[in-house]
Amino acid sequence: xxxxxxxxxxxxxxxxxxxxxxxxxxxxxxxxxxxxxxxxxxxxxxxxxxxxxxxxxxxxxxxxxxxxxxxxxxxxxxxxxxxxxxxxxxxxxxxxxxxxxxxxxxxxxxxxxxxxxxxxxxxxxxxxxxxxxxxxxxxxxxxxxxxxxxxxxxxxxxxxxxxxxxxxxxxxxxxxxxxxxxxxxxxxxxxxxxxxxxxxxxxxxxxxxxxxxxxxxx
Amino acid sequence: xxxxxxxxxxxxxxxxxxxxxxxxxxxxxxxxxxxxxxxxxxxxxxxxxxxxxxxxxxxxxxxxxxxxxxxxxxxxxxxxxxxxxxxxxxxxxxxxxxxxxxxxxxxxxxxxxxxxxxxxxxxxxxxxxxxxxxxxxxxxxxxxxxxxxxxxxxxxxxxxxxxxxxxxxxxxxxxxxxxxxxxxxxxxxxxxxxxxxxxxxxxxxxxxxxxxxxxxxxxxxxxxxxxxxxxxxxxxxxxxxxxxxxxxxxxxxxxxxxxxxxxxxxxxxxxxxxxxxxxxxxxxxxxxxxxxxxxxxxxxxxxxxxxxxxxxxxxxxxxxxxxxxxx
Ligand SMILES: Nc1ncnc2c1ncn2[C@@H]1O[C@H](COP(=O)(O)OP(=O)(O)OP(=O)(O)O)[C@@H](O)[C@H]1O
Ligand SMILES: [Mg+2]
Numbered sequence: 253x254x255x256x257x258x259x260x261x262x263x264x265x266x267x268x269x270x271x272x273x274x275x276x277x278x279x280x281x282x283x284x285x286x287x288x289x290x291x292x293x294x295x296x297x298x299x300x301x302x303x304x305x306x307x308x309x310x311x312x313x314x315x316x317x318x319x320x321x322x323x324x325x326x327x328x329x330x331x332x333x334x335x336x337x338x339x340x341x342x343x344x345x346x347x348x349x350x351x352x353x354x355x356x357x358x359x360x361x362x363x364x365x366x367x368x369x370x371x372x373x374x375x376x377x378x379x380x381x382x383x384x385x386x387x388x389x390x391x392x393x394x395x396x397x398x399x400x401x402x403x404x405x406x407x408x409x410x411x412x413x414x415x416x417x418x419x420x421x422x423x424x425x426x427x428x429x430x431x432x433x434x435x436x437x438x439x440x441x442x443x444x445x446x447x448x449x450x451x452x453x454x455x456x457x458x459x460x461x462x463x464x465x466x467x468x469x470x
Numbered sequence: 471x472x473x474x475x476x477x478x479x480x481x482x483x484x485x486x487x488x489x490x491x492x493x494x495x496x497x498x499x500x501x502x503x504x505x506x507x508x509x510x511x512x513x514x515x516x517x518x519x520x521x522x523x524x525x526x527x528x529x530x531x532x533x534x535x536x537x538x539x540x541x542x543x544x545x546x547x548x549x550x551x552x553x554x555x556x557x558x559x560x561x562x563x564x565x566x567x568x569x570x571x572x573x574x575x576x577x578x579x580x581x582x583x584x585x586x587x588x589x590x591x592x593x594x595x596x597x598x599x600x601x602x603x604x605x606x607x608x609x610x611x612x613x614x615x616x617x618x619x620x621x622x623x624x625x626x627x628x629x630x631x632x633x634x635x636x637x638x639x640x641x642x643x644x645x646x647x648x649x650x651x652x653x654x655x656x657x658x659x660x661x662x663x664x665x666x667x668x669x670x671x672x673x674x675x676x677x678x679x680x681x682x683x684x685x686x687x688x689x690x691x692x693x694x695x696x697x698x699x700x701x702x703x704x705x706x707x708x709x710x711x712x713x714x715x716x717x718x719x720x721x722x723x724x725x726x727x728x729x730x731x732x733x734x735x736x737x738x739x740x741x742x743x744x745x746x747x748x749x750x751x752x753x754x755x756x757x758x759x760x761x762x763x764x765x766x767x768x769x770x771x772x773x774x775x776x777x778x779x780x781x782x783x784x785x786x787x788x789x790x791x792x793x794x795x796x797x
Contacts, residue, residue, distance in 0.1 A: 375564035378524055378635075379578040379625075380553035389577070393568045469609040470567050 265428035288361020345422025360402035404460025477532035510686035557626030616647035636668035
């Protein structure tokens with residue numbers, strides 16, 4: 253059945269998925285990490301107690317996490333027009349992907365940073381560290397393995413979300429599977445695209461696990 | 471060097487917490503170069519007190535002075551500089567497990583903005599001092615508890631502090647390791663003249679290294695003085711209890727004897743031979759002359775073996791040796 257597979261279309265779609273996931277993973281980390289840091293350090297008894305900021309950030313994060321991803325896609329694709337100049341294709345799809353994944357990752361970052369031993373933070377403060385140094389020299393390095401494994405989980409989620417976003421006009425393997433496979437009654441296309449998605453997920457998981465293990469000195 | 475004036479500390483009530491007075495009317499003066507112990511039961515306020523000294527906690531009332539500076543009035547920035555001159559070590563070591571031993575010791579120097587070459591020189595020297603040169607590239611997870619505390623000590627000393635605060639620094643260690651860590655602290659005190667303020671709930675720690683001691687109960691200092699005084703003449707019931715406990719510990723473990731100073735060298739010599747192979751160790755308990763010219767020794771280990779050793783070392787000890795058993 254594979255003779256019906258349009259390999260050129262498959263590779264193009266795979267490239268688009270990799271692009272979407274890559275870009276959105278990068279920005280998810282870029283927004284998620286500061287948000288996670290903010291959630292932790294502004295909490296009561298931490299290095300920068302600011303209960304109102306904490307509550308506000310937590311509310312925003314929770315809001316974005318509560319909205320179903322498909323709703324984000326429908327609402328944010330138009331916003332993409334304004335942000336990146338197009339409301340179609342993989343680039344536009346990164347907007348809802350980031351909006352969905354960054355709050356999710358922020359919570360993972362929060363948990364990871366809270367796991368850092370309070371005693372170590374206290375030790376750093378007792379040595380005269382600034383708050384900034386506590387974050388950059390203690391919290392982040394100590395939590396790195398957890399941050400990496402959390403990013404792995406997020407990236408895997410992004411792969412499946414990207415397939416969904418694809419169908420609505422983002423392109424990529426999900427889109428190809430839907431249009432060239434499902435809608436065209438081409439099982440070969442459907443299987444190949446699905447298989448490639450699974451391979452991507454596995455690959456990301458392996459790499460993530462390996463990196464996290466290398467970094468873990470506990 | 472350290473002065474606490476009329477300190478009060480209350481943790482205010484908040485949701486699900488009634489509030490607590492952790493310290494009340496605490497006055498303490500700790501001289502430069504002293505080894506000062508603070509002892510008390512769990513919850514007495516010892517850690518809170520210690521954390522006031524480097525400003526990790528601020529008192530509700532009263533003043534904290536360290537080396538002529540009023541810690542309680544320093545701005546954030548100046549407080550950070552002051553902290554670089556106040557080392558601290560912890561019960562659970564609190565090392566960064568993502569850093570090697572070497573990098574852990576480098577941490578406070580990085581924080582203080584020292585140059586690469588200076589950091590290298592300093593860290594190498596400190597690791598040498600605490601005997602961990604060969605473990606420089608190990609991660610904390612690969613170290614024993616005693617080694618971790620040595621890293622903690624090296625780290626605390628990195629910026630040449632004038633004061634070293636020790637919060638239950640040996641409570642997570644076995645007796646032998648405790649002894650070696652205390653010995654190290656004592657040596658460092660002697661070499662550098664650093665002021666040691668240490669917290670413990672074990673009287674044996676106070677006894678083995680402190681010059682002075684304060685006993686705390688429910689946020690108050692109930693007794694203070696030189697270790698000798700407090701041991702000889704404990705006034706408060708809690709102090710008596712604590713002193714009594716260590717004596718019992720000592721007694722339970724072996725035979726206590728007192729000999730006259732003149733006989734000591736000979737007895738020491740023969741005892742050393744007698745205890746060999748008997749699982750008995752000889753310790754000079756007070757390390758000084760008593761008023762009546764006696765020295766108290768303890769033969770630690772099995773009581774029967776200790777007695778045999780004593781008989782062997784000094785067959786006619788009761789009549790001529792001037793040796794008596796201490797009850
Ligand atoms: N951050 C805090 N918030 C509220 N209460 C606190 C806080 N820190 C300490 N306390 C309370 O202050 C009192 C003294 O605590 P502290 O930790 O100083 O005791 P401690 O003598 O060091 O005891 P331990 O030997 O168990 O360490 C306790 O009742 C404790 O519950
Ligand atoms: Mg304590």
